[in-house]
Amino acid sequence: MYLVSSSATATRILGTSWNLWQAAGNTQYSVSGANVLIVDDNELTISKLIKANGGGVQFPATQVPSANANTLDDYKEGTWTPIDSSGASLVLSGASGVYTKIGRLVTVSGVFTFPSNGSGANIAIGGLPYTAAANSTGSMLQGTANTGDMLLIPAGTSTLYIYTASLARRTNANYASVAVYMSASYII
Numbered sequence: 001m002y003l004v005s006s007s008a009t010a011t012r013i014l015g016t017s018w019n020l021w022q023a024a025g026n027t028q029y030s031v032s033g034a035n036v037l038i039v040d041d042n043e044l045t046i047s048k049l050i051k052a053n054g055g056g057v058q059f060p061a062t063q064v065p066s067a068n069a070n071t072l073d074d075y076k077e078g079t080w081t082p083i084d085s086s087g088a089s090l091v092l093s094g095a096s097g098v099y100t101k102i103g104r105l106v107t108v109s110g111v112f113t114f115p116s117n118g119s120g121a122n123i124a125i126g127g128l129p130y131t132a133a134a135n136s137t138g139s140m141l142q143g144t145a146n147t148g149d150m151l152l153i154p155a156g157t158s159t160l161y162i163y164t165a166s167l168a169r170r171t172n173a174n175y176a177s178v179a180v181y182m183s184a185s186y187i188i
Helices: none
Strands: 011-013 016-018 020-023 026-031 035-039 044-046 075-080 091-103 105-113 136-142 150-153 161-162 179-187
Touching: 150 179
Parallel strands: none
Antiparallel strands: 011 016, 020 026, 026 035, 035 044, 075 091, 091 105, 105 179, 136 150, 136 179, 150 161
């Protein structure tokens, strides 16, 4: 950050000309045409588009939450591992997934294959990286059988269920040897 005297005129900051610097307490501000720049002890306010030419916007490793619902205060990317949470102790082969979290919105994708010895227990895939705040749906694409099935992530869980188009729960046996490619977005 550059310190500029409150009486400075025609000051250039990173190639931008700012004129008419004025002081009001701990705040320095400038108006140059339609541009407005305000700098105080806690924030920088700019009335135009901010361009991140140096490699992007970086968020801290640990979120610093804002009480303002309209403040973007978190971004993360990571991996997650789909696991059987049906109680049948199944081992899903090739299980892997990735996620992106932007504020309260989490988007996950994953792939996993059910074993050939599926049980009669309802499908429950755990391991999602965050707990859903509300019921959310997702989509799947699998190579065989069960066309039209859908995903549901119930509120208060980090688990997804698979349903038929008529909203009946699918069992592990319904998906014996089936590879699932899925994606979903949900609010936390």
